[in-house]
Amino acid sequence: MTHAPTNLFDLFRSRFPSDRSKPFLTTEKGRIISYEALEDISGHMAACLRDHDVQKGDRVAVQVDKSPEALCLYLACLRIGAIFIPLNTAYRTGEIGYFLSDAEPVVFICRPEDEKAFAPIAEGLPAVRHCLTLSVDGQGSVMEALARTEKRAIETAPTNPDDLAAICYTSGTTGRSKGAMLSHKNLGSNADVISNFWGFSAEDVLIHALPIFHVHGLFVATHCVLCHGASMIFLPKFEAETVISLFDKATVLMGVPTFYTRLLQSPNLTPAHCAPIRVFISGSAPLLAETHTAFETVTGQKILERYGMSEIAMHCSNPLHGDRVPGTVGPVLPGSAVRICDDNGQPLGVNEIGVLEVKGPNVFQGYWRMPEKTKEEFREDGWFITGDIAKIDEKGYVHIVGRAKDLIISGGFNVYPKEVELLLDSLDSVVESAVIGIPHPDFGEAVVAIVIKEADSPKVTEASLQDAVKDQLARFKQPKKVIFLEELPRNSMGKVQKATMRDHYKDLFKK
Numbered sequence: 001m002t003h004a005p006t007n008l009f010d011l012f013r014s015r016f017p018s019d020r021s022k023p024f025l026t027t028e029k030g031r032i033i034s035y036e037a038l039e040d041i042s043g044h045m046a047a048c049l050r051d052h053d054v055q056k057g058d059r060v061a062v063q064v065d066k067s068p069e070a071l072c073l074y075l076a077c078l079r080i081g082a083i084f085i086p087l088n089t090a091y092r093t094g095e096i097g098y099f100l101s102d103a104e105p106v107v108f109i110c111r112p113e114d115e116k117a118f119a120p121i122a123e124g125l126p127a128v129r130h131c132l133t134l135s136v137d138g139q140g141s142v143m144e145a146l147a148r149t150e151k152r153a154i155e156t157a158p159t160n161p162d163d164l165a166a167i168c169y170t171s172g173t174t175g176r177s178k179g180a181m182l183s184h185k186n187l188g189s190n191a192d193v194i195s196n197f198w199g200f201s202a203e204d205v206l207i208h209a210l211p212i213f214h215v216h217g218l219f220v221a222t223h224c225v226l227c228h229g230a231s232m233i234f235l236p237k238f239e240a241e242t243v244i245s246l247f248d249k250a251t252v253l254m255g256v257p258t259f260y261t262r263l264l265q266s267p268n269l270t271p272a273h274c275a276p277i278r279v280f281i282s283g284s285a286p287l288l289a290e291t292h293t294a295f296e297t298v299t300g301q302k303i304l305e306r307y308g309m310s311e312i313a314m315h316c317s318n319p320l321h322g323d324r325v326p327g328t329v330g331p332v333l334p335g336s337a338v339r340i341c342d343d344n345g346q347p348l349g350v351n352e353i354g355v356l357e358v359k360g361p362n363v364f365q366g367y368w369r370m371p372e373k374t375k376e377e378f379r380e381d382g383w384f385i386t387g388d389i390a391k392i393d394e395k396g397y398v399h400i401v402g403r404a405k406d407l408i409i410s411g412g413f414n415v416y417p418k419e420v421e422l423l424l425d426s427l428d429s430v431v432e433s434a435v436i437g438i439p440h441p442d443f444g445e446a447v448v449a450i451v452i453k454e455a456d457s458p459k460v461t462e463a464s465l466q467d468a469v470k471d472q473l474a475r476f477k478q479p480k481k482v483i484f485l486e487e488l489p490r491n492s493m494g495k496v497q498k499a500t501m502r503d504h505y506k507d508l509f510k511k
């Protein structure tokens with residue numbers, strides 16, 4: 001009897017095309033990484049990591065720009081059973097300090113331009129034995145170390161299905177990020193389900209314009225390609241005209257809703273240009289029903305919206321064949337389950353609004369070194385409480401109607417207000433603050449801070465606060481606007497009324 005591979009890399013390799021000279025990815029500048037090169041470079045990197053004392057179960061934290069080498073590093077980690085930790089390139093010193101001390105990676109790899117700021121942090125932590133660099137164009141001390149590494153055959157590390165492949169840090173509701181632990185089985189089973197559900201084949205060419213420090217670009221997009229021996233056009237970032245100009249060389253686009261609102265602004269978005277694309281997929285944040293309708297009107301194609309999160313990868317999707325309903329994320333994917341519950345975990349009926357709970361082989365293993373937090377977010381019978389507010393209609397389609405935990409999604413990135421509030425509140429002459437998300441035509445939502453300052457503190461201004469958080473927070477978390485009030489609106493229980501403020505300022509960014 002043959003067993004399905006349990007190491008994710010072996011699963012991918014078992015699907016590589018027989019002709020390994022086939023491009024796995026092509027860059028905008030015409031660089032081609034074939035499947036053969038992918039196996040070769042990632043194997044060489046795996047040997048290099050081994051030479052840097054990285055053992056199975058050790059963490060490798062990576063905060064680098066998008067490049068083919070960065071993807072190879074991810075595969076290299078899978079091959080030796082190390083746990084890959086992708087970090088958003090926007091994170092600054094304070095955040096990096098936290099991630100390194102929490103994850104204790106053996107190796108930390110950053111951009112050469114960040115080495116001066118981050119190396120001292122790594123050096124102060126005994127667990128972090130090596131701090132290396134990798135640049136956007138594939139240079140840096142990782143590549144120098146690679147040149148010194150003897151090329152040799154690397155056996156894939158045997159892994160159990162529940163062994164960890166990656167830890168993805170999510171923003172924390174209490175101000176600190178939580179590391180979602182994803183196993184080889186979580187990622188492998190999900191990759192198979194979604195790539196088949198969306199009809200991937202070796203003929204597909206995906207336009208990859210997403211960052212690779214997030215589940216969407218690193219797992220969802222890349223794994224669909226790897227599971228079918230398909231190809232991708234690997235772009236450093238999303239730029240509407242570039243993407244439209246590539247439609248005739250591609251078959252699939254995956255994006256966040258902002259991609260689609262930007263595409264709609266282009267006069268070049270026509271049915272003829274879009275014809276080669278067999279499916280446009282959207283996720284990571286709510287796609288407005290108006291955007292869905294406008295896209296269909298302009299292009300004749302219906303966007304396929306799906307739902308997931310770092311903790312569960314993909315969980316619901318509109319169908320490839322069948323009704324793609326605007327404003328919904330579709331039914332649950334095969335092999336997984338969904339239910340809507342009240343706050344006590346009691347299941348609710350059809351069309352009743354409550355908290356979305358999920359179960360399935362894709363659901364993560366818990367939060368890294370946070371057993372209490374993990375316990376709080378799982379029911380005793382294994383259902384994971386997503387924190388998203390939703391309903392399920394009579395056809396089984398899931399409608400996400402809100403977020404239980406106040407999460408702001410700006411340009412596709414999550415911002416938990418608490419983290420920004422804690423920082424603002426710690427500043428001189430700031431009494432308290434409330435951070436909310438306000439609709440924004442470009443970012444979906446923009447971060448706005450409502451601040452109460454001490455009387456007689458003329459030096460505390462919008463500019464001074466924005467300046468004070470600049471080095472502490474990733475740019476997407478920094479308030480786009482600061483509003484000063486005499487006091488925060490509160491209810492009789494003393495709870496800050498964020499809904500009232502969101503409503504009051506809802507037109508702040510209206511054009």
Ligand code: AMP
Nearest residue numbers: 283284285286306307308309310400414
């Ligand atoms: P992340 O962990 O960064 O992937 O963010 C996960 C969160 O993004 C979910 O809990 C949802 O709140 C939100 N999200 C993802 N996809 C969708 C979608 N299609 N519609 C609405 N919200 C979504």
